[in-house]
Amino acid sequence: MNEIIRNTQASVTHTALDPQDWSEFRALAHRMLDEAIDGIANVRARPVWQPIPDEVRAAIKSDVPREASDLADVYREFAEHVAPYATGNVHPGFMGWVHGGGTAVGMVAEMLAAGLNANLGGRDHMPIEVERQIVGWMRRLFTFPEEASGIFVTGTSMANLMAVLVARSAALGTLARQHGIGNDGALLTAYTSRAAHGCVSRAMDIAGLGTDALRKIDVDADHRIDVAALRAQIAADREVGFKPFLVVASAGTVDVGAIDDLRAVAELCRAEGIWFHVDGAFGALAILSPELAPLLGGIELADSIALDFHKWGQVPYDAGFLLVRDGEQHRQAFAQPAAYLSREARGLAAGAVWPCDLGPDLSRGFRALKTWFTLKTFGTDRLGAVIARSCALARYLEARVLAEPRLELLAPVNLNIVCFRYRCGDAINREIVADIQESGIAAPSGTTLDGKFAIRAAIVNHRTDETDIDALVAAVLEFGERRSGGVIEVEAPPLVAQ
Numbered sequence: 001m002n003e004i005i006r007n008t009q010a011s012v013t014h015t016a017l018d019p020q021d022w023s024e025f026r027a028l029a030h031r032m033l034d035e036a037i038d039g040i041a042n043v044r045a046r047p048v049w050q051p052i053p054d055e056v057r058a059a060i061k062s063d064v065p066r067e068a069s070d071l072a073d074v075y076r077e078f079a080e081h082v083a084p085y086a087t088g089n090v091h092p093g094f095m096g097w098v099h100g101g102g103t104a105v106g107m108v109a110e111m112l113a114a115g116l117n118a119n120l121g122g123r124d125h126m127p128i129e130v131e132r133q134i135v136g137w138m139r140r141l142f143t144f145p146e147e148a149s150g151i152f153v154t155g156t157s158m159a160n161l162m163a164v165l166v167a168r169s170a171a172l173g174t175l176a177r178q179h180g181i182g183n184d185g186a187l188l189t190a191y192t193s194r195a196a197h198g199c200v201s202r203a204m205d206i207a208g209l210g211t212d213a214l215r216k217i218d219v220d221a222d223h224r225i226d227v228a229a230l231r232a233q234i235a236a237d238r239e240v241g242f243k244p245f246l247v248v249a250s251a252g253t254v255d256v257g258a259i260d261d262l263r264a265v266a267e268l269c270r271a272e273g274i275w276f277h278v279d280g281a282f283g284a285l286a287i288l289s290p291e292l293a294p295l296l297g298g299i300e301l302a303d304s305i306a307l308d309f310h311k312w313g314q315v316p317y318d319a320g321f322l323l324v325r326d327g328e329q330h331r332q333a334f335a336q337p338a339a340y341l342s343r344e345a346r347g348l349a350a351g352a353v354w355p356c357d358l359g360p361d362l363s364r365g366f367r368a369l370k371t372w373f374t375l376k377t378f379g380t381d382r383l384g385a386v387i388a389r390s391c392a393l394a395r396y397l398e399a400r401v402l403a404e405p406r407l408e409l410l411a412p413v414n415l416n417i418v419c420f421r422y423r424c425g426d427a428i429n430r431e432i433v434a435d436i437q438e439s440g441i442a443a444p445s446g447t448t449l450d451g452k453f454a455i456r457a458a459i460v461n462h463r464t465d466e467t468d469i470d471a472l473v474a475a476v477l478e479f480g481e482r483r484s485g486g487v488i489e490v491e492a493p494p495l496v497a498q
Helices: 002-015 022-041 054-060 071-081 104-116 126-141 156-172 182-186 199-206 227-239 262-272 283-288 327-334 367-403 426-439 466-484
Strands: 149-153 188-193 214-217 243-250 275-279 304-308 320-324 407-409 417-422 445-449 452-458
Touching (some): 022 104, 054 071, 126 149, 126 320, 126 367, 149 156, 156 199, 156 275, 182 188, 227 243, 262 275, 283 304, 367 407, 367 417, 367 466, 407 466, 417 466, 426 445, 426 452
Parallel strands (some): 188 214, 243 275
Antiparallel strands (some): 407 417, 445 452
8 A cells, every 4th residue: 555655656746847956947047037137127238129030930830849848948949039029118119009118026026926826716815915905006096985896807908898898787787697688788889989999899899789889989189089079979879769878988098198088078977877987098097197197087987997007007918907986886797606616704715705706707817916016116106207207208209309390290299199200101101110110229100190190109118218219200210211212291381362
């Protein structure tokens, strides 16, 4: 009998995945951490982004790895073929999309979370208390009531979808989760601006309501939702028998960073009995800046808010968040009975309400830890100053554009996003964006505003400074000159009446 036990133990030991030599593993792990820190500390020494060579793409492709490999060899492949060709948003010259730059603090926090390997779907353990602590902080920041609930998700796309589902459940009742949306659900209509992120339409699709049920309202000269047009559309829909149930306002639109008149939208929703949701993917965290927080007036009246800590919060990807005013309505939209999820008064199965009661995921990583580390280490005052600084840099870029005859500003600068172009046609401006990206100098993106292609600079990274802005402007002018042959297009003034 003892021999059987010894053989079994030997077999288990042989199949375990822990290192055979912990000292060797420790040395390599320290080297990995040191080189990761060096990569952040010396980020300016490398290109913002660089195209992936064909040979690198080919090198990474292989058959299923049936046999074991040495960890050092795997790390070498990562260092040579993966790390140099990342998105580049750690670099201060990355301004293409609203991606945060991350921090060294967040990186090591992610490492600590991986070491715990906690599943935050539920049960009674301290990682869930860390997430609950951040929910409490968000309640206070946005002056939500104590019964408000919150949950970490992948990003605002998922948070917006979940908000649609909570609003749908509030409109139709919880039986709709069992029987489907039925005839009443087919009459539900939602509203957002034409400047809203495309994930709002996608959320309506995934929620089974259909994208046709989303009314896209025109915007005003400042790219904010036209509240009078919104009110008229709601009235018109009610008149013909539709059931308005949701308005999604934007706090920082994707193209230009506009913030809707949240107070006016909130008052309209309250008068109409409609769920008021704010897509605050990056703009909601302006609440951390005393200078910018007044722009969010009315957000405290929302029924739900979606935001990303991995944008202006500088938390490493991913760390989205949903805050819901009525925690019970939130729970009713997702909670489900299951024997394997039964709750107990004591032991590891205690601690309800569990996060899996507030969203679709039972298996969830410890996203809250890197957010907790970031908020605790830097404090909201410093993070707010970083946010205000990015907006100041946007105004600096705006001034550079306005002072340069070869450049044209295409939209008001609301927060941290500047849309402009070289005074030439769309085709040349598209080439300029690609030229700059491939040069490694900077990484702007492009969008279309009022029928014109725009070079879009979204200044989010806490490392970005005036020298990076100057490098972007110089690159636009240099590549614009090359592409256009020095010819610029200037709109002629209107003819003077004879």
